Amino acid sequence: MNPLAEALLLQAGYNAALVGIGAGLLGFAAGAAGTFLFLRKRALVSDAVAHATLPGVGLAFIVMVMAGGDGRNLLGLLAGSAVSAWVGLWLVQWMTRTTRLSEDAAIGAVLSVFFGLGIVILTVIQTMSSGRQAGLESFLLGSTAGMLFNDALIIAIGGSLAVIATWLLRRPMTLVSFDPDYAAASGTNVDRIDLAMMGLVMAVTVIGLKLVGLILIIALLIIPPVTARFWTERSDHVIWWAGIFGGVSGYVGAAISASAPALPTGAIIVLVAAGLFGLSLLFAPARGVAAAVLRHRRFQWRVHRRQGLLAMARAEPIHDPFTLRVLGSEGLVRRDGVPTDAGRAQAAKIARDERRWDVARQIHLDAGLTGRYDGLTPIEQVFTPDEIAEFDARIGGPAPVATQGGH
C-alpha cells in the first residue's frame, strides 16, 4: 500500500493516526468557530489572538523551569498561551472601545507587539541553561515530527471538546452573528455570546499551536468558512459546511504530511484548505466564477436572440455575427440570413408580446407590475392568462404570419 493511502486509512502508526484524527477534529472545530467570526466580519481578530499566544508560551516555559519542572510540558505551555492570548484579545477590544483607533489598527498593533515581545522572551530562553533544547520555535510553524503520545492525545481530546462546545453554542452564536440587534432584543446576552465565541476561537488557536503553528492557525479559522459560504446561502448550513471543509483539510493534510518526510504539517493542511477554497471559488454552483460566466453567457444569448427576433419582426436586416449565430443555432434563420418559418413565428410572438406590454402599460398604472418589463421576462410570468386575454382583445388578436411557402 502506498504511504498516503496508509496514512489516510490510519495505518501509518499509532501517533500518526492520533495526529490525523486530532487534526480532523481541530479543523472541524476551527471551521465552525471561524464561521461566526467571518459572519461578524471580524475574521482578522483571530490573527491578533494567534500571535498573542507567543509571549505566553515563552513565559510559561520560564515559570515551569523556575518551579523546577520540565519546561516542555505541553499542557502548561498551552495554558500560558491561553492567558496571553486572552490579554491580547482584551487589549484589542479595549483599544477599539476607548480610543478612536479602528479595529484593524488595534489588531495590527497587538499582533506585532505581542509577537515582538514573544521573540524577545524566546531569545531570553535561549540563553538559559535549560533553554537550549526547548524547541519552542516549533510553535511558530507547528511540527508533528517527534510529537509525544501525550501531546497527540491532548490535541485529539481538545479537538473533540471544541467540537462539542461548538455544537452546544451553535444556536445563540448563529443568532448573534447574523443579527446582533435582533438577538439583543429577543433577550440574548450578546456580550456573553461574543465572549463565548472568542473563547472558542482562542481554544482552537491554543490547541492548534503545536500542530499548525501560530502563524498558520488563523488560516484554519478563515479559509473553511469563506469556502463554505460559496456552497450555501443558509446560516445554519454554513457552520457545518465550514466544519466539514476544515475537518477534511486537517485530516487529509495531516495524512499527506505523514506520508513523506520533510512535509511541514501546518503548511500542508493550509494548502489543502486553500485548494478546496480555490475549487469552490471557481466551480461552486451559484456563487462560483464558472457559474457566473455561464450565467452571463446565457443572458447575452437571450438578449441577442430577442434583438434578432425584433429586427426580424420589423423586417430589418441583421448584421451582428453573434446574433446570427444565436438565431442560426436555434434554427430561426438560414445560413444566408433569411428567416425560417420557425423564426417568423417566434418573431411574430415577440412583436405581439411587445404590443401586449404597450397595452398593459396603458391599463395598469401600477409600476410594480409594468416595471418588471425588462424585455427578457416573458409576459406570461407577470400577468395572468385572463389579463393577457384582455390585452389581446384590445389589440385585436395576433396577425397571421406570412410564411414563405404559404399555407
Add this chain to the structure above:
Amino acid sequence: MGAQFVQFSLTPILIGIFAAIACALPGNFLVLRRQALIGDAISHVVLPGIVVAFLITGTVAAIPMLLGAAGAAIVAVILIEAIKRLGRIEPGAAMGVTFTTLFAAGVLLLDQSDTSNVHLDVEHALMGNLESLIWFRAEGWHSLFDPVALAALPDELGRIFVVCLLVIALTVFFWRPLKISTFDEGFAQALGLPVGAMGFGLVVVAAIAAVAAFDAVGSIIVIAMFICPPAAARLMTNSLERQVWWSVGFATLAAILGYVFAGYGPLWFGGQNAVSAAGMIAAVSGVILGLACLYGPHRSRVGAARQQADA
C-alpha cells in the same frame, strides 16, 4: 561610547531608524484608510517571494531577493482584489485567505528545497538579523570621514537609506492628493484625482518599504512600524501634518530605545547575552502606543464622551 559604539551599534541603530521611518510614513495613511493590516499581509507574503527568488537564482544575493519579495507582494495585492471581487468576500477575510496560503506555500517550498548551505529560514525572515549588521572597519567616530571604512558599511544601510529617501520624497510630492483622497474620497474624485491609482500606489510604496526593511530587520518590525507609531501619533493630534511628524518621532524613538534595551538591557539585569533587537523595537513601539492610548490628548473618539453620558 567610542570606537565600540561606532563599530557595533551605530549602523544597526541607523538601519533601524531608517526602516522605522520608511514604514511609518505610508503607515499613517494606511491607518487612516483602515487598511492597516495590508502591512501584515505584505510582510507574510515576503517569505514565498524570497524562496522563489532563491530557487530561481540559487543564491541569496540581495537584489533577486528584493525583486522576488516585491513580486510576491504585488501578486498578493492582485489576489486579494480578485478574491474580493470574484467571490464577493469581505476584504479582511480575502486578505486572510491570501496571505496565509502564500505563507504556507513559502514554508513548504523552503522545507522542500535544499537550503542547508545558505542562510535562509523562516525564523530569520521573521526576526531579521539587525545585531549582525555591524561596521567591521570602523575604528571610531573619525571613520565616518574615512572613505575606505565607509566603503565597508553594510549594504543594507545604503539600501534602506535610499528607500527611506524615496518614501519621504513620494510622501512630500503626493502630499495634497494623498491627504484629500484619504479623508474624502468622493471630493477627491470630484476634483478629478485618480483615487484608485492613489490607493494602489500607496500599497505599492508600502510594499517597497516593507521589502527593503524586511531585508534588514525582519517582518515583525515591519508590521509594528506600519501600525504602532502612526496609531500613537493619531492619538496625539488632529492635524495630519503634525501626526506625520509625531509618527516619525515615535518610530525613531522606538528604534533607538529598542536597540539599546535589547543590547544593553540584559547587562543591567546581570544577564550576559543580548535579546532580539527586532522584537524589542516592536515591544517598545507597543509601549509608546499604550502610553498614547492612556494619556494621548486626542485619544477618544469624537462624541464618545456624549455616548458615555447617555449610557
